Amino acid sequence: MENVIILGSGCAGLAAAIYVARAGFSPLIIEGNLPGGQITTTSEVENFPGFPEGIDGFSLVMNMRQQAEKFGARFEAETIERVELSADSKKLFTAAGNVFETRALIIATGASPKMTGVKGEMEFYGGNGVSTCATCDGAFFRGKEIAVIGGGDTACEEANFLTRFASKVYQIHRREKFRATEIMVRRVTGNPKIELVLSSVPEEILGDENGKVRALRVRNVISGETRDIDVAGIFVAIGHTPNTAFLKGALPMEEDGTLIAERDASGVRTQIPGVFVAGDCADRIFRQAIVAAGTGARAGIEAQRFLEE
Numbered sequence: 001m002e003n004v005i006i007l008g009s010g011c012a013g014l015a016a017a018i019y020v021a022r023a024g025f026s027p028l029i030i031e032g033n034l035p036g037g038q039i040t041t042t043s044e045v046e047n048f049p050g051f052p053e054g055i056d057g058f059s060l061v062m063n064m065r066q067q068a069e070k071f072g073a074r075f076e077a078e079t080i081e082r083v084e085l086s087a088d089s090k091k092l093f094t095a096a097g098n099v100f101e102t103r104a105l106i107i108a109t110g111a112s113p114k115m116t117g118v119k120g121e122m123e124f125y126g127g128n129g130v131s132t133c134a135t136c137d138g139a140f141f142r143g144k145e146i147a148v149i150g151g152g153d154t155a156c157e158e159a160n161f162l163t164r165f166a167s168k169v170y171q172i173h174r175r176e177k178f179r180a181t182e183i184m185v186r187r188v189t190g191n192p193k194i195e196l197v198l199s200s201v202p203e204e205i206l207g208d209e210n211g212k213v214r215a216l217r218v219r220n221v222i223s224g225e226t227r228d229i230d231v232a233g234i235f236v237a238i239g240h241t242p243n244t245a246f247l248k249g250a251l252p253m254e255e256d257g258t259l260i261a262e263r264d265a266s267g268v269r270t271q272i273p274g275v276f277v278a279g280d281c282a283d284r285i286f287r288q289a290i291v292a293a294g295t296g297a298r299a300g301i302e303a304q305r306f307l308e309e
Contacts, residue, residue: 002027006105
């Protein structure tokens with residue numbers, strides 16, 4: 001039986017691993033489907049403290065991984081399909097048919113951004129013009145025209161935020177009316193740098209000879225007409241899906257799959273003693289690498305305390 005198993009190898013999982021390993025508990029990290037997490041798809045991270053010149057996402061998580069390994073953390077390239085959780089032990093069943101058992105469990109499986117699925121989207125994703133994080137990548141489009149896809153609060157918030165950098169923001173929404181709250185709608189409609197492209201859906205993302213985004217083709221759902229909007233960047237803001245489907249019925253979660261932590265000072269404990277949550281799988285608000293790392297550290301400290309008690 002393991003002392004601590006950590007599910008997820010992004011910033012939250014690795015921060016937890018550093019704390020737990022440094023305390024001498026030699027945690028086992030189950031890497032999951034995307035080792036390193038979503039940040040590995042980010043070409044440059046400028047808002048993670050300690051890197052004044054910025055750092056690419058892959059290098060950031062590799063540094064954290066090496067730090068965790070230095071203190072005795074171990075890694076398994078497995079994916080968990082189902083769990084059996086109790087106060088005394090936690091059993092984890094992998095897709096390969098293996099079973100792990102642990103006294104303490106930290107869940108840091110992250111969340112996956114929802115994508116539109118249009119042609120060109122994945123080709124230009126991650127450093128070539130398509131992004132799912134305005135806070136992460138907005139500054140790279142200073143003085144350029146960009147597009148935001150989505151009509152909810154997140155899309156409206158990102159469109160407003162991006163006007164700090166972009167010369168113009170096109171907001172693409174499939175309906176004539178927004179589903180965002182009234183205050184967010186007022187902000188985008190009142191922003192002179194935002195042009196609304198309503199009743200329209202993305203059809204294709206077009207690139208230039210350098211492999212970068214040059215335009216977004218949209219189709220009006222009423223008239224059927226298409227048009228190409230010249231933009232250097234496209235931000236997809238249609239929501240995230242927490243990577244928690246395998247935990248359904250085992251832990252409380254919101255309708256969208258976001259795990260629910262207990263209402264205590266730690267913010268990472270669950271209703272099952274010895275089970276902790278960290279990062280984007282339990283955070284529908286911030287979804288930032290540094291926030292995930294912070295909650296990972298908290299989960300690591302709480303896991304230590306649980307084992308010592």
